[in-house]
Amino acid sequence: MIGEDDGLAAGREAFKEEAAELLAELETSLLELEENPTDEDLIGRVFRAMHTVKGSGAMFGFDDIAEFTHEVETAFDMVRMGKLAVSKELTNLTLRARDQIRTMIEASEGKTTVDHNVSKEIIDSLQVLTRGSSVSAAGQEPETETRKPSDSGDITHAVTYRIRFKPFADLFITGTNPILLINELRQMGNCMVVAQTDAIPHLEEFNPESCATYWDIILTTTHSSNAIKDVFIFVDDMCDIHVEVIDEEGEYDEDEGYMKLGQILAARGDVKIDELKKLLGKQKKVGEILVDAGIVDSGHIKSALAEQQHVKEVREQRQKSTDSAASIRVPSDRLDKLVDLVGELVTVQARLSQTAAIDAQAVLTSIAEEVERLTWELRDSMMSIRMLPIGTTFSKFKRLVRDLSIDLGKEIQMTTDGAETELDKTVIEKLNDPLVHIIRNSIDHGIEKPDVREAAGKPRMGTVHLSAGHAGANVLIKIEDDGAGLDKDRILKKAIDNGLIAPDAELSEKEIFGMIFAPGFSTAQTITNVSGRGVGMDVVKKNIDALRGLVEVKSKKGTGTTITLRLPLTLAIIDGLLVKIADEVFVIPLAVVEECVELTKKDIERTHGRHVSNVRGNLIPYIRLREHFLIDAEEPEMEQIVITEVEDKKVGFVVDYVIGEHQTVIKTLGRVFKDISGVSGATILGDGTVALIVDIPNLVRSVERHEPVAADTVGV
Amino acid sequence: MSAVAEAEATQYLTFKLEDEMFALDISKVREVLEFSSVTKVPRTPEFMRGVINLRGSVVPVVDLRLKFGMTRTEKTVNTCVIIVEVSFENESMVLGALADSVQEVIELEPEKIEPAPNIGMQLRTDFIKGMGKRDEEFIIILDIDKIFTADELAFAQEASQSAS
CATH class of the missing domain: 1.20.120.160 (HPT domain)
Structure with a gap:
């Protein structure tokens, strides 16, 4: 408890x-x-x-x-x-x-x-x-009154009552005005009143001093039935008063509608069930039939119909509010646990399939296939639970843009697109910081002051456009601004001043723009409280790398900058390519793999031992994983090169043998191995052994760094 | 070393490295596994034998013999992985330790444990919690948390430096 x-x-x-x-x-x-x-x-x-x-x-x-x-x-x-x-x-x-x-x-x-x-x-x-x-x-509206009960915290939930208020004929003699009583009820909640006038005699017999009318009232309120009876406390001995609960929140079976008209009348004792059944053979509406037969008068029917409608409305209202809450809150660590379990299941399933393939028993094979199908379905729906629309993150930035533009005296609007694009929860969380930095940069460095913009023939109001969309197994997030754009010469000068590149280095546009992600790099001439300290863009690069994503910058001086983030849909499971070097098995993420080609000893001789290969006329450098991972074993006669493409650069990785595709459940290596370069995690293979996942971009970078030519110019 | 801590920890798991008897506080030991295969993580020190699959999670395995300056542990029918829980950078972490054979769980009275002598051990004494004596045989009781301090595990940089 x-x-x-x-x-x-x-x-x-x-x-x-x-x-x-x-x-x-x-x-x-x-x-x-x-x-x-x-x-x-x-x-x-x-x-x-x-x-x-x-x-x-x-x-x-x-x-x-x-x-x-x-x-x-x-x-x-x-x-x-x-x-x-x-x-x-x-x-x-x-x-x-x-x-x-x-x-x-x-x-x-x-x-x-x-x-x-x-x-x-x-x-x-x-x-x-x-x-x-x-x-x-001054004029208080009744609507606000009806809301009061829940405001004052009266009690729990709304209950619908059926009240029949039938005063005796001599009610008026005491000076009681029944309308006031009914009005009091009206203030207690959502109320429907039907006056029963069938007992009123013809005008010549009519006695204005005697009360011939009675009322059926349907009331939905949070007050108790005692509170309702209290309303009638002073006329208690001058009337018949029935209060019944007919609908209560929580007790109500969502699938069923409210009672049929006949049932209502029967429940009220206005009509007997067997009489009703007799008449139901006729094809008219129950109400009409009953009136025609003279069993009940139209007033009762009207009242019963009113009750039906009232309850229907109340329930619809409730349905609506439950619909909007048709989601449940689950702590995310429980989801993570579930993902882990599904990951284990995937591993076990792979083992089962492997065993089944070896045994080749028809029964076992069909079971294994069934399990495989279920496992994939489970995995997919598990992944979809973790998917969230990126829109919530987008809307956070609206505020950022608004506040920053006021601070900096700029007029900037933010537009968004593709807010419904779904991404893994962890990815979205880790995206927040990079996006903040990029948007800040766009606002601070990118978009000019209104006057400057006007002078340049642009609208005073600058625009930052944030968009998201799917592209295969990736999600693309674009941050576009229509500001001044990146100044290539200034970046180049700054990079040379900071010693990031050699003065005579020849760089492509892309490489120059890539400089803005170097740590400690800022071209803003003045440091504002928004940016210019040179921390920020390197954080972007680092975070996106950690998400196994890529950053791309496009810019045109004077017209604006577009930064594109390319991110994987999920972090937990990827498609991998299993490769073998001596006895060790490694996984290369399939997303970066372009193709696999053979490498023979003859090929190596032809290039004089240089690590480049000729693939259909294109020169592609390669890295021998065996050397990088310090694996001591004789290489086979024929090796294979897995050609990957990262950041528009094609690099080959030489392995002994390509085994094939593998659904890779990513496991972290833990803090002990957190500084290992070239390995981003591990996965468990069908036979229960562990294989390491090769971190291709990181490996390329670290090899580049250790090449003697680049070593002097990149001072990290 | 406080007397209270000593009095509480009286059960030890004993195991052999080469012919010598070692022991670990039983409260640190999670389980003992048969040693099958280990995946070497490149560019890590020799004593880090690699990682194994422990029911779905990846756990690093350390060769205690190499760590203590003995020869590399070779796989025999008796070779075991002792899964221990150590505190590393103030968080608990699961680690496997290779042993030539696991012996038994023994009870040792605190008074039967003596501090290790500072000389003549041929082993860093800060790894040792004390020396126990049983049937005229010495048992080296290890302080597993000390063996895997942050310094000891911060090998990655050295490794990458030596590689370049």
């Missing part, structure tokens, strides 16, 4: 998580609202986010947060009712308020402290805004 404290602590944790999400949504909505200040949908979203933060904050004891949020919510309530217009000032304040709420949540973990003056300042400014326009706030 979970103790109360544990429950509360877990609740607080859940609140923090939920709040983080809500605040993110709040930010997005606010930024969009800034662009479309009259969009009611957005206003609603902002209000709801605030409202939920307030509500759950109060529930888990974050009273300060609830209190603070309440003030902001008030302002948006007014916006919602059209009493306050959305202004830049309001969105600014609300964004600040959002940051303040986040600070308050962080403060509750002891990470930071809250500056209460800031809270007060925000609230005061908000009040100035709301007071300025709240002159017409």
